[in-house]
Amino acid sequence: MKRAVTAAWIVLVFLMPSHLAWAQGGLEAATAAFKDDVHATAGLTCDSCHLASAGGGGQYAAIPRTAIAPGCARCHSDPAYMRTFDPQVRVDQFAQYLTSGHGRRMAAGEVRVATCSDCHAAHGITRVRDPRAPVAAANVATTCARCHGDAARMAPFGRDAAPPVDWSASVHAAALVKRGDTSAPTCNSCHGSHGATPPGVADVATVCAQCHTREAELFRASPKNAIFEAIGQGECLACHGNHRVESPADAWIGLEEGAVCAQCHDEVLGGAQTIRTVRQQLDRLSAALSSADAVLTRSEEAGMLVDDGRLALREAREHLLHSRVLVHAFAEKPLSDMAAQGAAAARRAQDAGEDAMRDLQVRRRGLSVATLLVLAFLATLGLKIRRLP
């Protein structure tokens, strides 16, 4: 009797209008989202995923989370089938997923980790190159942060939720989000996408070197490389951090409090002289650039054309940038040569500005003389006119 009442209650609840409306609403939302889905464009229907996953039983069923990735892989790992839509499409996503932190845990039955639909959406899937896609470059961080920025979700896995917030404060986020530079790195640039896994300390430099090639080359040829390897220190991490990669400043180089070098070095340890010299070179070049820029700006504000000076200043700025890159050699020599070239270019810019200012003075003196002559002529003319009958 009790069982019958319970069964009747369940049936009643299922037949209640609110539940029906909820179920209907979910179906409508899924149907509406699927209209814009890349699969719908390719001619696939609800049956393609739902009946197939249910074993072709003729009834739609929610796909179990552990079955989502294998379900997607039925098509996306089939080169012959995928080629019919796009001859260059990749088919290794599932294989990569199985090697990822997400995939390994999912295979072990942990359903709280990410699977295909968590990142790509379930019914409104768009191509990665579509800027609306949750996995489009500009949206990747937001998509990852849905889980990785949620402290409650991360706690069971022993991970903190700081990385997305840290990344948002980085130079990389500024480039991608503020400047719209889609080549700037986001989560998957370093961690991978389908094969997402945290890079180990030993691999960090390899990850950074994807873009910062010259810095990596210099570092590997520097005396620091062997030392860092010996103490198991992450190459780039020691100075730049990982997610919150901030814009580097010349003030990082030094032995005073707050400088990055001072984390390990002091006046007694070796390298103090190199650190001071490197900083002096950069400071001198920066000051030369500022001085040249100021005189060029003054000339321009006075209406003088100083394009040659601006060109030289641009050259000096490039040398300053190269000098800053050469800091990664952790030696005086290559940097001092580059800084000397920069100083020469800055000197040319300064000279161009000063020449323009001198020229301006000559013009103004010339005008003063001409004005005096003109005034004298006008006075004579005025006298002549007054004396006319």
Place this chain on the structure above:
Amino acid sequence: MMRGRLQPWLEERLPIADLIDALRHKTVPHHRYSFWYYFGGMTLFLFGIQVGTGALLLLYYRPSATEAYESVQFIMTRVPFGWLIRSVHAWSANLMVACAFAHLFSVLFLHAYRRPRELTWVSGAALLLLTLAFGFTGYLLPWNEVSFFATRVGTDIAATVPGAGDFLVRFLRGGKDVTGATLTRLFGFHVAILPAVATLLIGLHLLLVQRHGMSVPPSVEAQAGKDPGTVRAMPFLPHFLLRDLFAWTAVLALLAALSTFYPWELGTKADAFAPAPAGIRPEWYFLWAFQALKYMPPEVAGINGEAVAVAAMSAGALAALLLPFVAGHTARSRRTVVWLGLVAGAFMTAMTWLALSGPTP
């Protein structure tokens, strides 16, 4: 010795003595409005400066999209006194437009367009239009960002002319869009066609001024007892000419000061693929028309709003050109002309002020 031989030789061949004699006998009315007579001479003087400095600029300027900007840059930075020549050319063009407008309005308000000076007025009004055309065609020549987009906006206006709009735009641009072909075309207008027409018109205008003399305003005539013969006059040579020379010298000093303290800027090179900078606008003397077009609704009685505004401005320009033939000869009609002139002047000033208070590029 040389002069002793040269003078009779020249006099035998050229009517110099007759000309000097005619000028010695020429007189100019002298009254409280005589000051306005000098604006005509000042406009002519500035035109002379334009011809002189323009000829010097031609020695270095290259009229092509790839070289125009660089050649002006070269003139400004490398050619001795190139900066001065270019700045004087640009400032003098602006002063010339201002003087031409002042001359036109003074002639209008002093009713100097009356019989028998109708053709003097028509040739003068046509010269003002030519001056504006000089400004429009010269603006693009440095091929910088502002001039490029302003020319695009300016030539777009021609598209609103019903029927011939598309043809006019193509004619002005030498194609569908503003390109190097437009630059070459406008350069041709600026240095060959317009100067030729202007020289002819200036010749006619001066001839008519000599033929009819300076007009005496009706109020001065009335004060002098309706008899122009009783109005005070001064000899043209040397009295008026020396005063003219005084004004020209002062203008020359002003040009030198403006060019030294405010050298005409070059800006950045035009890039057809770059987005138009915010607040793009034409030279100050076209601002009133540009601003008026902005206030026009998209449609007026089912007709394109811009087309209506362009038609109204064209009708206004035509009416101004033909003013002596449409204005009456009574005191009342003269008052109407003064009021219309004041309204037109106030409208142009207000529109210019509104445009200038907007964003700058």
